[in-house]
Amino acid sequence: MTTPLLQVEDLKMHFPVKSRGIFRRVVGQVRAVDGISLHIDSGETLGLVGESGCGKSTAGRSIMRLLSPTDGKVILDGVDITTLSRRQMVPHRRTAQMIFQDPYSALNPRHTVGSIIGAPFIVQKVKPVGGVRKEVQELMARVGLNPEHYNRYPNEFSGGQRQRIGIARALALKPKLIVCDEPVSALDVSIQAQVINLLQDLQQDFGLAYLFVAHDLSVVRQISHRISVMYLGHIMETASRDVLYSAPQHPYTHALMSAVPVPNPQLAGKRERIMLQGDLPSPINPPAGCVFNTRCFKVQDRCRVEVPELIEVAPGHQVACHFPITESLGTTLITGPNPGLTEQPDNAPDSPNAAATNAVFEAGAEPWAQRQS
């Protein structure tokens, strides 16, 4: 078996919560990432999805060693980088680079595009053949920027173009892995596709591997080969793209899938939604047992006591649940090509939403209509 490009074992990233007052005693821990394991092979994309606060960005930053993990191991290209110092990390930065969410704050407004994209060469003391300027202009052309804009400042570019600048900078040192932290969520819908396609082309050309951190399940499906679903610092399920979207086994994955709106009014009223009740528990004081047990619609006594292990249920498909869902949940999922999409509506019904109230309501969430009386 070949060793993967990135191997993460039981990674934990806890942040201390300090008391007020002069002593600033540590009174608790935010368990942002609480024991995740994953691996990425060369040239593949692993999607890391979850809702805000689930720890997906912290996971990405710990893997990049922008943070110092509390526990666990990060092995990048055969080297254990978990406890390397800042200086010791420098040579390994060439292997892994990062693209950030907000293309406005990720670029220094006082530097020209040329010096932003060229900075990695200076920092790493690399002298590209033909000079930095030529190399930077080639990179700019590769990501779809006009190389003549070398001396412009970031504020002269639109959001999509700025994201391209960030991508060019990440590519400069020819890394093997790029951690993309929500790279398209700040972009307009018509620009998102341009950036997704660019990332896919670059992967093809340079054999890049991506850790693609995002909250949008439709975007993640478009770009990932495999996907891990995170909740409250834990990985709930990992599977290949097609398996995860057609036969997920974790109740949380089901709930997420059913909540994604699909741009098809003919499906809108017919899909059953699994409504999660309540909010994400605090990562300072996570629930005992399975972290999802407070909101799970399949919860049983065992879930409140015993933490489920991430178990391999099929080759490449791991689930952390005591009672995984193996049967189909009816109309919850929509996958792949859908025959209804191209059909013409013969008669437009008055209210496409009429059937929407068929959603599964758990205790305590009566429809608004019933409470109204």
Added chain:
Amino acid sequence: MSFLEVSNLQVSFPTEDGIVHAVDGVSFSVERGKVLAVVGESGSGKSVTSQAVMGLLNRKATKISGSVVLDGQDLLAMDEKDVRKLRGGKMAMIFQDPLSSLHPFYRISKQLVEAVRVHQNVSKSDARKQAVSMLDQVGIPAPERRIDDYPHQLSGGMRQRVMIAMALLNNPSLLIADEPTTALDVTVQAQIIELIQQIQQVSDAAIIFITHDLGVVAEVAHDVLVMYAGRVVEYAPVETLYGQPQMPYTLGLMASIPRLDRDPDVRLDPIPGNPPSLINLPSGCSFNPRCTFSDQVADGRCSVELPDLLSAGEGHLVRCHLPIEIRKALSAETLAALNGGVL
């Protein structure tokens, strides 16, 4: 006459760099009990349109023309003081970011009670009772306890429910929701959409739902208005818009968004280029520099002459120079391509 009738609305802001034509000739109507979705990217004028309807634009700093007729009254011709009496009462708004729309220093109770007492002559304790019952109706658990929380003590979804409760307190007959789910997680978004659908069915209010998310539109809307660079480019009932989108911009959006019901192995087909500057709009059709079909129109008409918003079927308006047969063919082709070319 529809309940809300907006005709030829134009809004422009003078700035140092020139005049920003944020909204240029927008007309639409909404009936009670119906949901109109307004779709567009940032800078398309969708939020400014809603602010003009609500009377939230500074009349001194903006140039507004056209008419906004709500239940027989032209809001643009009315005195600002009279519009203020309607706002929060007959018409109400839900904003995108509930954290910056609620006052951080005041308890929820104070803000809700004030909202009631501005429009109704009731005692504080009666207003509080109304507020508690409204919080209960929008699905806030233990409302008599939560009402005394400060906004920061609530989660994002709960805050959005408080915003919705505040908007509904005076039983509005026009409700404008400006990107109400954009700041929320997908599972919370589903809860809020469900709530808005229930409100629509029960309250018989006219609802304008502003969003950039075509998935959300398909879930909630009856009619859809697609805006680009301050103009309406397509206006249709929801089934028609998704079944046979005809404006190349709408088609481009459909082909470029990742969605769960398309084949993920088919590459996304993005709209090239960037949205135009509203100060310096392209001549002719504002979409023509990004349109991949404009070469099919003779004599370069697209870059010279602004197409009119013309009928393309029942209740279906499209702003495009392409002949309707070609548009229909392109539409079928684009939708089929999403399924990997299977017709």
